[in-house]
Amino acid sequence: MKKFFLLLSVLLGSIITTAQDGFSDILAAGVEAGERYSNSYMAPAGEALSFNLSSGWYDDARVLKPGKFKIQVKAHGTFAPDSKKNFLLDPAEYEAIIQDSYDNTNNPPANIEVSFGDGSTAPRSIATALGENAMEQQLIIRSREATSGILLQEDVINLPNGLGNEGLDLVPTAFLQAGVGLGAGLELKARLVPKITFEEAETSLYGVGLQWEFTKLLQPSDDSTLPIAASFLAGYTRLDASYDFEDGVVVDGANQSIETQISSLNLSAIVSTNYKVLNFYGGLNYYRGTTQTDLLGTYTFASNTVIFPIAATVEDPISVDTDINGFLGTAGVKLTLGAFNINADYTFGEYSTATASIFFRI
Template structure:
């Protein structure tokens, strides 16, 4: 359960899986451990990139000079019906040492989003004329804990400049505990093209372009967990994304509707750092900074939402349709 809690703390990027499974995976050999971990983490890091990429706008109507808005934004990126992201095919022909305990050569196993449990594997080799074998179970994922979403959240501020331009910044106050560190920042710009039209004041709609960049970094130090011998053991993860969107919205006094079509591109780097001494199985050795896993993500996203104005207080919610769809909600305080 602690692994699942850490997944949520680190915006569900599934980094805590290393605490309970890194020893077993490294016992299969470095190449097998890296290949398996890459496939295991890919869907959850993809969902994480989509999650942090949303929430850049709640209107196409840019704020005037000096207008501002401070928002608390939350995202829930769902994967309940994404069966193709919950598992992957593990073919032992692609691995140097990993074998299924039931004798099969290929089968579906869980990703960090999945719920497949009870998959037993082993590694075996001759060591000084003696057959040495290590058995272990592959990890399951979030769905096995009845969790079907990847959350993210941050504080965002927007300020209006001249000629229909609005600048934005977002951040997550740094969380720094004994073993977990996480922080997020981002910046963006929105330009309202309808502000250049003579009839802007009477037009019922606004049309804007939005560009936003987000970067999240997290570190989990598990040196003191005694899972595997060594020192300075930690996982360092960095996620970055760009969102390029065209947005249209109504311009009504109280309730407004908005929608956008955009393109998201991002990258995740998960670095396993420190010294690891493998003491079980036939491949007992010491690894320094074993491997780095990189996943590139890109795709089209469309959304539709609504915003309610109540004086200085506003509420907005929208649904983003993409490879991983996201529900975004915001509490906003501002003046324009």
């Protein structure tokens, strides 16, 4: 189930992995510490998927003739830079966060200590949702009575791996994309993954785009052709995903779920050659992507932890947001064999994306 769901929504799948590998432990360290860790762990996955959904809107600067239709099966793979596969976790930073959270409770005065499982307190590179830990990593959180130094509580948090531990070195997506010629140099595009429900997981994707081939204005007649074509394109993609935990499996509580919304806007200037069989195309793209992931429901900690030594309940405790924008460059090739077409391209950026598709024109 995990690998299937990762293919549909890497971001949501990463959070599920966190839950399976000790999510309750991370949240039990306190909401503030849990949210800080979740942002460091999850943000690169949200960014990668935003880049992924911004890509693949075009395979030609030429648009379809009026009334013509095409349908494509597209596959994307987004590659993260090594710097996004790990983040530096400083135990002293988390010690200060957890100490502050503890001091704001009604618990007896205590001093908080945070170290890695091997006792080290030096900052260490830890896997994000896109990476992999070289070895099992743990955080040890201890509380000691403020006056005597007697150990009151010790919690062990198992830090999760990311996609690298699943054997994936990229963020994959796949969906259907269709286009129809409207005339006046315009082509309407749409992309879709119908709502899919698999066990407790649900995901859907939709998008709409409009491409305008403005070089048609430069043609002296409908029968003449220019050696190149140029166009503008605007495209918007939205992915919605959710996962309902079986209440009480992760932490005691009710209505426990994760919801993710990813939106991506792409504006492109495109040029391509204008031949019958083999063509090359490229584009300059402006993108804007936002991601919001929320951990919803109530979570009750009935057993002793450093922050929750007695029963306590938190509601909708964690939210992770990303907002990215910038420019990307795309270069690709397209082979046309009658109504059958194959294309492949590569989009260059902080997160680079390879795209391939096969499609038919009617």
